[in-house]
Amino acid sequence: MTFGVLEGALAFGFAALGVALAMNLWRLVRGPGVTDRILALDTMVINVIGLIVLAGIAGGNGTSFEAALLLAMVGFVGTAAYAKFCLRGDIIE
Known part of the structure; x- marks a missing residue:
């Protein structure tokens, strides 16, 4: 069984995005402000x-x-809607 370049790149991509999602989840939970949480969600x-x-x-x-x-x-x-809600208090004016 051979492990090609595409399979290696896909495995690396999945691992890197998994680590990035874990770090974003940590920032979403522990973010000091609302803007940090908005950016983590985005x-x-x-x-x-x-x-x-x-x-x-x-x-x-x-x-x-x-x-x-x-x-x-x-x-x-x-x-955009969540950021507008945080700035003005309502979404539809």
């Missing part, structure tokens, strides 16, 4: 998008890339 969304893309490459299906795109759009809107 970075977690980006890392999950990376995991979805890596899973799509590993599995060879194109559906996961569409899921990553949808998560990116929802994550952006969610982060």
Whole structure:
């Protein structure tokens, strides 16, 4: 059984994103302020998008890339809405 370059790169990518998600979770729980928690949540969304893309490459299906795109759009809107709520107290004016 051979271990190719692609499999090694995918394993490294999964491990690196797993460590990044753990560090973001730590910042989300222990963040000193609300802005740190917002940034940790936004970075977690980006890392999950990376995991979805890596899973799509590993599995060879194109559906996961569409899921990553949808998560990116929802994550952006969610982060913008949460930041606006923290600044002004309401989202819809």
